[in-house]
Amino acid sequence: MQAHSQTARKYSNEFMSIGVDAAALGMSNAVTAQTADVNSGYWNPAGLLKVEDRQLALMHASYFANIAQYDYAAYAMAIDDRSALGISVIRFGVDDILNTTQLIDSEGNIDYNRISLFSTADYGVTLSYARALPLDGINYGINAKVIRRVIGDFANSWGFGFDIGIQYESDNEWKLGVMLRDITTTYNVWAIDEEQFATISDAIPGENQELPETTEITLPKAQLGVAKKFMFHYDYSLLAAVNLNMQFAKTNDIINLDFVSIDPAAGFEFSYIDMVFLRAGVGNFQNQKQLDNTQSLSFQPNIGVGFKYKGIQIDYALTDIGDQSAALYSNIFSLKADLGIFSR
Template identity: 75%
Template sequence: MKKNLFLLFLLIGLTVYSQTTRKYSNEFMNIGVDAAAFGMANAVTASTADVNSGYWNPAGLVALEDNQLSLMHASYFANIANYDYGAFAMPLDDRSVVALSLIRFGVDDILNTTQLIDDQGNIDYNRISLFSTADYGVTFSYARALPLDGLNVGVNAKVIRRIIGDFASSWGFGFDAGLQFNTGDWKFGLMARDITTTFNAWSIDEEEFSTIQGAVEGQNQELPETTEITIPKLQLGVSRKFVFHYDFSLLAEVDFNFRFAQTNDIFSTSFTSMTPAAGLQFGYIDLVFVRAGVGNFQNIQQLDGSDSVGFQPNIGVGFKYKGIQVDYALTDIGDQSAALYSNVFSLKLDWSVFR
């Protein structure tokens, strides 16, 4: 029974790719990066201004004055799945910056029991093997300050690599574009993800796939389609920073996240769906930070058929000293949304600390 349940789960995971254009595709690229951003419920499209801007809005990279390095780790599903991120950004001159980032979301050491029983019907535990399923996203970013004071632009080129053991793998390519406009204490941001749609081409090992089909009786014997297209998404943000008595600051931002499909977002039509997010960051002398945010508002159908609104509250703290910044976030406090909670840790280094 356990073997069949596992194989059925894996088979469903493979056949998910049979739809060529889907509402949800390459979702690991939408989880987010940087514990500071998680603490603000990912409402950072307008205010992002460091190495992590390569993910949130590449236009924000223009704010860098020196090289920066960022690292992050989070675990999901009771530490079964690991989510890791690393990024490096480098100014080319006083008006342009380049960055490179890598995301990995994976589950390792999964038991492959498809060959557990031999041709004579005997159970042989030596026939059990291990495999991993992992998603990789590599992003190349370029940002430049435009002649209009306060207006910056950035673009991303993404390479997606997805692997499901020896059963299937894919390559994908896509582009993002972002804008930021800063005027006084106000900042405005626009981020368009997968603007040309992101195309994934799957390669399926028919021989390996047939071992699943033979182990799970009554399942579809046809191979999944081998193409997958990720539709564009749009994020709009506005933020303002308030300073009190020189030592205390408050950064507030509101974002609006759009998908061009009908989803479970709190506002949804046949053309587009939208969910808001809001975040706050309280800072003391640019040394200690306390953060809170709420987002991911979704319409959730209960077991009795009624609908309710789920949301994701997050909190976080951070510490910054001489170019070294350590951040922590706890996401989905109280399990108020369908998303799973997680502890997120990140580290950011300014290259000046090595000089």
């Protein structure tokens, strides 16, 4: 394989922006300020300090009519009363894709035995570390990410990046959070098999004759969050949270400036005795251009439910109710377990 130096792209690794944990997705990802479990390695690593022992999380979702599969697993543990460690793995892939580039042999005959299968998959492995600052109520966390992307035998890439997150909780229980993703800019460098790529060019004369770009850049993003939980009669609570999701590029987000685009999100979680949860959220506000060149506003409403008993929590989320936006639609299930219950 040989890589060629070409113009770098500005966007990559969008699979790392889909999100994890059905509980968070049910609240439209408005969790930057209050995330406080094993899934904090993804949302804000500072929240890992709330993990008292050891936790495991699993999630699965299907997209595009079950064509693409999204899988996630994470583990976190407390190191001591002032630090914690976590690791997570994400895979987003499409398997068993038909490779018909060799369908026609050298004599021009169609031979179905020459059809093969391949997969295209994106992997993200994140190592997280969190620590409490000497200042009361302030914690920080750091992520180191390794990105691996594979397109059959045609091409593959490696990428590396870093995130940093901060959480603050005031005396009156207001919570603030900041998450800076890809703070150093994440680079993916592709290696392309020229012989395999040539089969595509031969299969479609006049198309795909040039090798694609071999360097991708993921620009920094930021999330700002605020949250507060309100208690009612001791048994009931309502968690309200708001996020401002910022990209330092011009996009279709509802707030679109020359140097930053901002997409707000709001989420709510109603809880009964910290056992039964009902969730709702709205986000992904986008300005969409119609066929007549007019602008319309789209948004993504989500809902979810959850149940927790003796350290085991099962959550479900239905994203993009009614297909209101161009976002990914799915039924999402996730599991979270406090592993300490198995050693008691």
